[in-house]
Amino acid sequence: MSEKVKVTIDGITVEVDNGTTILNAARQIGGDIVPPAMCYYSKLEGSGGKCRTCIVKVTKGSEKDPRPMPKLVASCRTTVMDGMEVLNITSPEVLEARAGVVEILLINHPLDCPVCDQAGECDLQNLGYEHGLQKTRYEFERRTFERIDIGDKIQLHMNRCILCYRCVFTADQITNKRVHGILNRGDHSEISTYIQQAVDNDFSGNVIDVCPVGALTDKTFRFKNRVWFTKPVDAHRDCGHDKCNGKVTLWYKGEDVLRVTARKDQFGEVEEFICNTCRFDKKATSDWVIEHPTHIDDTSVIASNHYETLKPLHVIQPNQALQAANEVELHKTVKY
């Protein structure tokens, strides 16, 4: 099964292992053609296919069967075939459908980014900027839920949830005892723990990291600071837990560690899950061995304050006037 297959995404051909999904093939190419993914998480088995933001158009099924697929497909759950041709950002149909999905994801979202701890590192926020409309066409009352505390360290703010099921898969696969799932049906469905019982597990904190929006937040970090004012630093410690290797990102404000998260890769997925002791209890610099400043992707607002080179943002790129206005900023090579 280790044979390679060729797939062309937006005109770029790449050779990938048989059985790779279109999304992962696109990630191997990288750049703008990677479809956004709100629910797919490579580390969680069975995730994906739900949010529909990663939909792409398959214009040629494979070398053997060149028929196009009749509908847009979820790239995170469709495996590549040899000779497959896929359109993502070069297809107006895909972009329109994706904008539709984003609009639909936002109609019941409270849009309380100004008071949301996730703002600045929120996948939905990024997606909204890229594809969203200027104003909503939804004129009805948005659905609301009560906030629920899942244990003393995690808060569930169901209003913001987009039901990606990532935390359900995390609770299923990372923790031993499943006490976390979905209640009700349709747009009333809500994430819940079994009769509001705490998720009592050493790894429960990871549901915060996998959440693409601000539905699951760290109570120890709640309202402490905006993420773009904090400085992320990679660090590690010798964690006694046999499943946790203690490699984390510390988020500093001045001298204080405001929060600890797992390290995230360029697609916003955690590299390795960390235990609750590392996450919630070790918040002194003396607990950690500091490695280096975290690499922050330049599309993130966190990057606009510090670190590394600054590429022009998407809005600036095509606009000469904006480029001229920001010339000084753009030509700085290092920004601290």
Added chain:
Amino acid sequence: MSRKLLLEHINVPGINTLEVYRQKGGYRAVEKALKTLTPEEIVEEVKKSGLRGRGGAGFPTGMKWSFLAKPEGVARYLVCNADESEPGTFKDRYLMTYIPHALIEGMIVASFALGAKVSYIYVRGEMMPQIRILEKAIAEAKAAGWLGKNILGTGYDLELYVQPGGGAYICGEETALLESLEGKRGNPRIKPPFPAIAGLYGCPTVVNNVESIAAVVPIINDGGEEYAKIGIGRSTGTKLISASGNLVKPGVYEIELGLPVEEFIYSDEYCGGIANGKRLKATVAGGSSVPILPANLTLKYANGEPRLMSYESLSEGGFATGTMMGSGGFIAFDEDQCIVRNTWNFARFYHHESCGQCSPCREGTGWMEKVLHKIEHGHGTISDVDLLWDIQRKIEGNTICPLGDAAAWPVASAIRHFRDEFEWHIKEPIKSQTQNYGIANYAVPIEKAPVTEEK
């Protein structure tokens, strides 16, 4: 009088008991299949018959069976989908209530053909009486040796179980049904893998509608070729139609496919016309999820030729001027029915039944329902119609399972054909609360004319 295959003995007293059913030639198909045919021959016979799935999609049953993976040492399952809950469809309930043994007989033959040792009938939770009837019938059949170990001394074992569902429409989607049968939340699975490869408990599984399975019985009795002679073109055999709405004689009818729609509605053998001497305004030809059509397009194609009750003929003209066979839930609306209200009602149903797994369906169905509610109650604005059109377009085709499409089609077709009525509701908000728009030009007969491209 057309031929009846499934409902031939429906009026015989006591046909729900094994004894009377046997007297009327019941379980002949089991004897024939188990003693004289091999599983491959049965599949071949069903293929020859051209039987198409009666649950809605119309996929050829024989083809579906032949796709079933047959790895060594892995159990295979047959699951009967009796989770019939589409508004306007009640044929399976009728069949299970009055001739439960027809389904059981079909299950035995089909299970033998597929090599299943355990089969399930997944019945909708609200149909408790039917569940009891089936359980009683299964007990009878088992006592008489038609089920259990070593059926008829052929060495074939089959256990048949009835499983009540929790009453969710979404569990009629085959993968959601399998999830539910496994005891999980009834969310549709993301395909592939298809159930034919990995279905129930990860084993190859075939999911068939009640009527498809019952139709296997006459196919085996008379032979596939004989069955294929009934019907028209690729729509072979007979089909149960659940007729409801403003008809003189609503009910379940068995028709030969290819019957003209006009005859079905107006002849005394079937529905007997529109009740109270009114005129037909619109129909939904195959259960709530198929596009609604105005009366003139129901009876005739856009080019003026008569429309027939068959898979191809009903979908003639595509979505622009056609509809679909669906599950055969035929709903007729007379001139006093409000299409906006009906569309809202359907949207409300799909909003309530959306499983909430994928975003377009979860959020979009609720949005459509709210906009339609607004229009129906006289608070709409003219841009709402375009908004609705836009929402349905964003749902259709972008969801995991067909429920999203099923929610989008009725809204799309109502706007396509009845836009005047929507606009009247918006322009006359007060009048629309007390009066109906009436029949307008929806029943103006289509003259036979050269085909013109309809937009």
